[in-house]
Amino acid sequence: MxxxxxxxxxxxxxxxxxxxxxxxxxxxxxxxxxxxxxxxxxxxxxxxxxxxxxxxxxxxxxxxxxxxxxxxxxxxxxxxxxxxxxxxxxxxxxxxxxxxxxxxxxxxxxxxxxxxxxxxxxxxxxxxxxxxxxxxxxxxxxxxxxxxxxxxxxxxxxxxxxxxxxxxxxxxxxxxxxxxxxxxxxxxxxxxxxxxxxxxxxxxxxxxxxxxxxxxxxxxxxxxxxxxxxxxxxxxxxxxxxxxxxxxxxxxxxxxxxxxxxxxxxxxxxxxxxxxxxxFAGVLVERFAGYHRQSYGGCKVGVGDVLIGAAAVIAEYNGAEKASAVKDKLIEMTHLNETLYCCGIACSTEGKATESGAYLIDLLLANVCKQNITRFPYEIVRLAEDIAGGLMVTAPSEKDFRDPKLGAYIDKYFKGVSGVSTENRFRILRLIENLALGSAAVGYRTESMHGAGSPQAQRIMIARQGKLAFKKKLAKEIAHVTE
Ligand SMILES: Cc1cc2nc3c(=O)[nH]c(=O)nc-3n(C[C@H](O)[C@H](O)[C@H](O)COP(=O)(O)OP(=O)(O)OC[C@H]3O[C@@H](n4cnc5c(N)ncnc54)[C@H](O)[C@@H]3O)c2cc1C
Missing domain, CATH: 2.40.110.10 (Butyryl-CoA Dehydrogenase, subunit A, domain 2)
Structure with a gap:
């Protein structure tokens, strides 16, 4: 088929x-x-x-x-x-x-x-x-x-x-x-x-x-x-x-x-x-979790792209897009999001063939990827909320907006820059609300925290894969330590 x-x-x-x-x-x-x-x-x-x-x-x-x-x-x-x-x-x-x-x-x-x-x-x-x-x-x-x-x-x-x-x-x-x-x-x-x-x-x-x-x-x-x-x-x-x-x-x-x-x-x-x-239970868990921790270096980044875009649009609709502080916040959001993508790509590039011939990601880097995922989307959301302003959580309902009497007030008092309708401003704010606090927040926030394992699960893997003994040896060699 x-x-x-x-x-x-x-x-x-x-x-x-x-x-x-x-x-x-x-x-x-x-x-x-x-x-x-x-x-x-x-x-x-x-x-x-x-x-x-x-x-x-x-x-x-x-x-x-x-x-x-x-x-x-x-x-x-x-x-x-x-x-x-x-x-x-x-x-x-x-x-x-x-x-x-x-x-x-x-x-x-x-x-x-x-x-x-x-x-x-x-x-x-x-x-x-x-x-x-x-x-x-x-x-x-x-x-x-x-x-x-x-x-x-x-x-x-x-x-x-x-x-x-x-x-x-x-x-x-x-x-x-x-x-x-x-x-x-x-x-x-x-x-x-x-x-x-x-x-x-x-x-x-x-x-x-x-x-x-x-x-x-x-x-x-x-x-x-x-x-x-x-x-x-x-x-x-x-x-x-x-x-x-x-x-x-x-x-x-x-x-x-x-x-x-x-x-x-x-x-x-x-x-x-x-x-x-x-x-083999642990082997299966470790590999599934590894692949899934790699996954988040793609999916959450894609959702982050939409959120960054929404923050940039609302800055424009609010007349704040030229402010250097706003520009800098968008740069920070982009930096965090692309760092997550780097992790997803890096653990893939460093992947190796398993005995079966199928390729496995580098487990240390995949766990670092997910550990960052437990943090950066929260910071990206924080910055989006900052740029959006309070209206993202206090905007009246569409029913009020469509009401002839109430709608006229809402349209007048919640207008941003000229040339942009209040409705479009509301649409972008509702999207930010959806990603930050609404149903998409399940996927973008709490799934970033717990999906593919809680943060501590990655820290255990990072401890296991971190080659600390090797790193101690490097330090001793450079410092001419003899024991
Ligand atoms: C949106 C979403 C989608 C998901 N999708 C899937 C899915 O499709 N398939 C799937 O199989 N799973 C899925 N999960 C489950 C996810 O893998 C788990 O939520 C995650 O592994 C954490 O398990 P838990 O929720 O039981 O929390 P817990 O394991 O109870 O963890 C809560 C806290 O307690 C700590 N903790 C837990 N046990 C111990 C211990 N023994 N000692 C010390 N501290 C401990 C943890 O580190 C953490 O800080 C999803 C989760 C979410 C939120």
């Missing part, structure tokens, strides 16, 4: 009957739901851009397995060029949606699974790599969107999976059958699960021998029996029900997360990628 068009993607998701809940109700038609539709549109962009001749070279590539043209989101990286193109593609998607476009978790899970299953099979003679390759090629050929499910609810953070009071707080195997396994548990904060055809499940932390039942990885379709999704709330989400595209700020695009319950779900043998090989 060839690449799907955006419309074909939407219709393919419509056909999947997932069990989705929001505000205490079962959502029978998530595709057309006003709160959920923007998130579907963001994923759709990954299909639309692949069809656009201007972007096709970046968005698509040839599968080394089938020789067919595939969407880069389903690709296994074959070179450092591929790794760099991934970051560039993500920046583009961020620029076009100003939100989380969700499809990268699956891509990062793909690449982590590819090399890890290869290494498990080498050690144990298992068939996980073959299973995974078959699944991966099925996704490539059908141009599917795949959710990457790593984060368990985790209960008491000081306890290992097997030591939790409730054994289901980490997803686990509860039964092994000749034809497959039964799993129970949950995955929290699942980005784009309701817009995905399949979900890849991975363990969330390194594990010891006592956690054997928790060291499990597999893939199932999102309408598998026993899968249930509860949508997470986003700030300002019900504005999307008000039929005011102006008040939403970014009415077309958005992200979505859900708590996903696995209530005794059957996984057939051919869809299992790890079952009990505890020493």
């Amino acid at each position: 060839s690449l799907m068009t955006g419309e074909e993607y939407i219709e393919s998701i419509r056909k999947i009957k997932m069990e989705i809940y929001m505000f205490g109700e079962k959502i029978e038609n998530p595709v057309d739901h006003p709160i959920l539709r923007p998130s579907l549109n963001s994923v759709r962009m990954t299909y639309d851009l692949a069809q656009d001749s201007q972007y096709a070279e970046l968005m698509t590539t040839k599968s080394p397995f089938t020789g067919n043209t595939i969407n880069r989101f389903t690709h296994i990286h074959q070179s450092t060029e591929d790794l760099k193109n991934k970051v560039k593609m993500q920046r583009l998607c961020g620029q076009k949606t100003a939100s989380c476009f969700q499809r990268c978790v699956g891509m990062d899970a793909f690449n982590a699974e590819y090399s890890t299953t290869f290494e498990i099979d080498k050690k144990y003679g298992t068939k996980y790599h073959e299973n995974f390759k078959k699944f991966m090629m099925y996704c490539q050929e059908n141009d599917l969107t795949v959710d990457g499910a790593m984060t368990d609810p985790k209960g008491d953070r000081s306890k290992a999976p097997h030591a939790q009071e409730d054994p289901d707080l980490y997803l686990r195997v509860v039964e092994r059958r000749p034809d497959g396994i039964i799993v129970r548990g949950a995955k929290a904060h699942q980005t784009g699960i309701i817009n995905s055809h399949e979900v890849i499940v991975m363990p969330t932390i390194s594990m010891g021998p006592d956690d054997k039942d928790y060291a499990v990885s597999f893939a199932v379709p999102t309408d598998t029996e026993g899968l249930l999704m509860i949508i997470g709330r986003q700030s300002c989400d019900t504005r999307k029900l008000e039929e005011s595209e102006l008040d939403v700020g970014n009415s077309e695009f958005g992200g979505v997360e859900a708590l996903v319950i696995f209530e005794d779900v059957f996984v057939p043998n051919e869809r299992i990628f790890m079952d009990g090989e505890t020493e």
Whole structure:
């Protein structure tokens, strides 16, 4: 099958009957739901851009397995060029949606699974790599969107999976059958699960021998029996029900997360990628997290581009764009954003082939990338709010603006420079509000903090990869220290 068009993607998701809940109700038609539709549109962009001749070279590539043209989101990286193109593609998607476009978790899970299953099979003679390759090629050929499910609810953070009071707080195997396994548990904060055809499940932390039942990885379709999704709330989400595209700020695009319950779900043998090989749980986590930390050096930068643009436009609309302090703030925002991009490109350029042949990013640099991501978008947002002025949070509603009596006052008193309508000023302010405090802030701010692991997770990796002993030796040599 060839690449799907955006419309074909939407219709393919419509056909999947997932069990989705929001505000205490079962959502029978998530595709057309006003709160959920923007998130579907963001994923759709990954299909639309692949069809656009201007972007096709970046968005698509040839599968080394089938020789067919595939969407880069389903690709296994074959070179450092591929790794760099991934970051560039993500920046583009961020620029076009100003939100989380969700499809990268699956891509990062793909690449982590590819090399890890290869290494498990080498050690144990298992068939996980073959299973995974078959699944991966099925996704490539059908141009599917795949959710990457790593984060368990985790209960008491000081306890290992097997030591939790409730054994289901980490997803686990509860039964092994000749034809497959039964799993129970949950995955929290699942980005784009309701817009995905399949979900890849991975363990969330390194594990010891006592956690054997928790060291499990597999893939199932999102309408598998026993899968249930509860949508997470986003700030300002019900504005999307008000039929005011102006008040939403970014009415077309958005992200979505859900708590996903696995209530005794059957996984057939051919869809299992790890079952009990505890020493490889940490390898899979480290690689998935590494790829995902690289990802943020693309996607958040693309969203940052939109925010910087919005700040520059509002400065112009306010008549402040020539002030040197404003110019300097825009320079600072650009400097921070491009620093993040440098990190994404650097960890890609320094990538190396794994034993499987697939390319892995430089893990130290990918962790530095994500550590910066936990900080710089906050500073970029702070500067955008500074430039925007208070109206970004005190502007009246579109309903008031459209009211003949109130609208006249609003139009008069909230006008900026001449030649720019008050409505356009409001549009840009609402976009900044959306990115700073509204539903896109989930993706731009808190996801920057916790997505792909909280800041401390990167610091642990930086400590491990930082070659401190080597650096101490350098210092002693220069200082002629003899011990
Ligand atoms: C918007 C968004 C989208 C996401 N999308 C996905 C997704 O698609 N797929 C997915 O699998 N996950 C996803 N995540 C989950 C993300 O990876 C986690 O939020 C992250 O790993 C942190 O886990 P947590 O939220 O449970 O916080 P916690 O682990 O509870 O961390 C909270 C704080 O406690 C500290 N802490 C935690 N444990 C310990 C300990 N043992 N000792 C000392 N300190 C500790 C942490 O360092 C942190 O400061 C997403 C998260 C967000 C916010």
